[in-house]
Amino acid sequence: MPDVTMDQIVSLCRRRGFVFPSSEIYGGLGSTYDYGHYGVLMKNNIRSLWLQAMVQERDDIVALDSAVILNPRVWEASGHVGGFVDPLVDCRTCKLRFRADQLDQASCGRKPSKRPGETPDCDLTEARQFNLMFKTQVGALEDESSVAYLRPETAQGIFVNFKNVLQLARRKPPFGIAQVGKSFRNEITPGNFLFRVREFEQMEMEFFVPPADAEQWYRYWIDQRFGWYLEYGLREENLRKREHSAQERSHYSSGTTDIEYRYPIGWQELEGVANRGDFDLTQHTQHSGTKLEFVGEGGERYTPYVIEPAVSIERIFVAMLVDAYHEEVVAERDRTVLRLHPAIAPVKAAVLPLIPRNGDMVEKARSLHGELRTSHVVEYDDGGQIGRRYRRQDEIGTPFAFTIDDQTLEDDTVTVRDRDSLAQERLPIGGVPAWLEEALTKRWRTPVA
């Protein structure tokens, strides 16, 4: 287990303005969160690195941004109206709700807390099926004909656009469609900070392949996605692949492998990679009457199989914070440091005048900051003692800090401090932009064993 608790992550996120409980001044809304400045920057980095790997660096995947509210028949065809359910039980005594299939992980509302059903006072109802989709109304009429749903996954927006992309983007299998966007699930038991929330940002890619090649592409995408996490700094000992048994797989899947991360709550699904076969295109063909198939130049036709890597930014965000979080003692002082991969870190560098009251230092620092910020998110900080400012940057994971001091005024050099090794070296101020550019593109691995 990583030696960090979820409480430490929650507390750092709050203290440094990464993430806050949502609508807090009204008492919050269970397991709903808002992202502050650093949280937004870090989320943007995760999203754009995913898009870079999925779309920018490939010839065979295109992007899509479909609507959140789709024709409700989409969700009938996909099986979500009938089958996107969790079994739920209520306790008539403590009025709490539990997932019937996870009672062994839940806590009863009474003190001292036990498992639901364990105390003589517990009075559990029979399990009933609870649909996780959020219902809404479209238009002014509030009747059955206006019922619609907030999408519980981005994938279906991709399937219903299969024909558009096939024709307009002139693609043929193997090719993929990638989408990033909000998904909504009325989870019975959200929790563990951002790990299970009701509103989250999914990143899904549907890869359409000839049926005979599906198994090979399934293995390929498991390895690609596993490698992506290593590239962006997660420690290999905290990652593993776990193949689902036939009983565990979703109705649409003929093979699913979870990439699991060792969260403080134990090994849990970070990302799922599924072989969805021809389930989705066949279902939408039958329900819509529009043939969703590939017709080759020689007239051969088939329904492609789909390989799907699917993940939420939230699960990556938590895994990366957990992996990066360290408390240590340096020169007899405590420091908390986020050893984030530089590409993930919300701020890439800090520019610090050693003596904030010295006008010449401030001027040079402002000028360097102005130059660097045209290419990267950099922060100027002149608040408080230099040691405190370094600690602040360590806590938000800033990999480099440039300090303007007396010597800068004499010879136009600055010190650069490395967050991980704490090494300091001197550089000519004019060389800083190029130095930073290179440092940010170097291969990075955590120095923590």
Ligand code: GAP
């Ligand atoms: N299209 C397939 C699909 O949605 P899923 O396993 O239900 O499959 C895919 O979800 C990914 O979305 C998960 O691996 C996880 O990263 C993320 N996810 C699912 N439910 C979530 C929730 N309530 N909160 C945060 N992330 C969630």
